[in-house]
Amino acid sequence: MIEHAEHSHPEECCGLLVGQIQGDRIAAIEVYPMANQWNLETGPEFEAAISAPKPATLPSRERRYTIDPRAMLEVQKLARDRGLTIVGVYHSHPEHPAIPSEYDRELAWADYVYPIVSVRRGYPSAVRVWQLDDDQQFVELELCEDLP
Numbered sequence: 001m002i003e004h005a006e007h008s009h010p011e012e013c014c015g016l017l018v019g020q021i022q023g024d025r026i027a028a029i030e031v032y033p034m035a036n037q038w039n040l041e042t043g044p045e046f047e048a049a050i051s052a053p054k055p056a057t058l059p060s061r062e063r064r065y066t067i068d069p070r071a072m073l074e075v076q077k078l079a080r081d082r083g084l085t086i087v088g089v090y091h092s093h094p095e096h097p098a099i100p101s102e103y104d105r106e107l108a109w110a111d112y113v114y115p116i117v118s119v120r121r122g123y124p125s126a127v128r129v130w131q132l133d134d135d136q137q138f139v140e141l142e143l144c145e146d147l148p
Ligand SMILES: [Zn+2]
Pocket: 091, 092, 093, 100, 101, 104
């Protein structure tokens, strides 16, 4: 995750975590780096921006990411064949803290954890992991590096 964030800088990277849910622990066993497929002209903000009275600055891959849903389905199939599942979606925040944005919150699914890697001037500086609570707000999870 950290290497992917560093190599993708100044664009956001994104990828999937495959693993298992074990009680209140979520074990991420494999990392699948995915292409950032964010495309301005298919993004939800494009229509709003072009119809605005003053030209708006549209977010680029430096501020947004999208994972191709078909590619995600492929990873889920590979995982399921081995008794695993997608447990999380990670991405990076170039020149921003490892805190989810409102946009991240709107797109988040309750089933997944969301690690965010902050990259400052090309160097990864922090990794924080988030999950939605019952009120659709992000709460930070404790990151354990030991294996079960
Ligand atoms: Zn984000």
